[in-house]
Amino acid sequence: MVPDTLLGSARPQSSACPPSPAHGGVRQEPDERVRVREMLTYLGAALPRFTSPAARLLGLQCALRADIRGHVRLPAGLLRGMRLRGHRDLWHELAHAGWLEPPGARSASMQLRLLDAGVLDQAPGRRARCRAAHWALHPAPLALPAAPPALRLTALALAAHTSVDTEHSTDLDILARLCGHSPQQTGELLDRLVTTGTLGTWHHNRETDEVFWQLPQPRARTRSAVRPRRYQPPLP
Known part of the structure; x- marks a missing residue:
């Protein structure tokens, strides 16, 4: 269902996706x-x-x-x-x-x-x-356009369940059913997402059957050193 x-x-519309609306207004x-x-x-x-x-x-x-x-x-x-x-x-x-x-x-x-x-x-x-x-x-922040379908679908399911919290979770059986995998296969795919750097970490709580994951920590940007400008006296 x-x-x-x-x-x-809904009202009848053509089978092609309509164009995106102009910016403005409140999306409810x-x-x-x-x-x-x-x-x-x-x-x-x-x-x-x-x-x-x-x-x-x-x-x-x-x-x-x-x-x-x-x-x-x-x-x-x-x-x-x-x-x-x-x-x-x-x-x-x-x-x-x-x-x-x-x-x-x-x-x-x-x-x-x-x-x-x-x-x-x-x-x-x-x-x-x-x-x-x-x-x-391109399901940010877990987009994998060049990966195999099994890995892309797993990343998409995780992205769809990603919240604003630092650690995200869903039921392992739900995740496996959405992706058409067994729980064991889902665990192997999650390991591959960690290997590729798409995920930071993940773990399975066997008591609650929940899967928790974290996104990779953003790398700190190094600011380039600013060279001091040599003083130049004003022209006469």
Whole structure:
């Protein structure tokens, strides 16, 4: 099921993401991190547990960019940027789960239709969801554009659960379900994120089954020494 905060009335719009609004005004909607976290939660329930991380990354983009008729148009540049262009097996994987109709012949943009009624009536509007889709491509402060899909999805799930606190946490079973991994695989991926410097540290509380992590400490910037200027007497 789609989280309640994503449900609401919507008006018909085209299958392409609308342009971003002009700056100004007060944004009263949840931020992109919240929308991505809720959509990952939805996909964790809607897709089979064995769905691959790459297919989940594609499903997330489709769900956030779909219109109320379930139509989605993904530009070829987006798929190239995700390093997933040409992977037809991922579309068949999502189609086999009954979640979407596989796209037709290859073209400049990938056009398809979602079959799950749970994503056809979402709130907030598509402009806000498209911003969340863009954020999911580079989820600061844990962006890993060149990493394998399993590592990118893990970093995205952590970024979606990152708070303003110094130490961040979520349930290990929840994190594993969002990423389609076993708890053991999730632990190995967290170790790799520490190795790459994406995470500072992480640990698992076995009593509460919570995973805690910290971001790397920012490096102190060294100020270049300022050379004293030699005194020059004024010209006569």
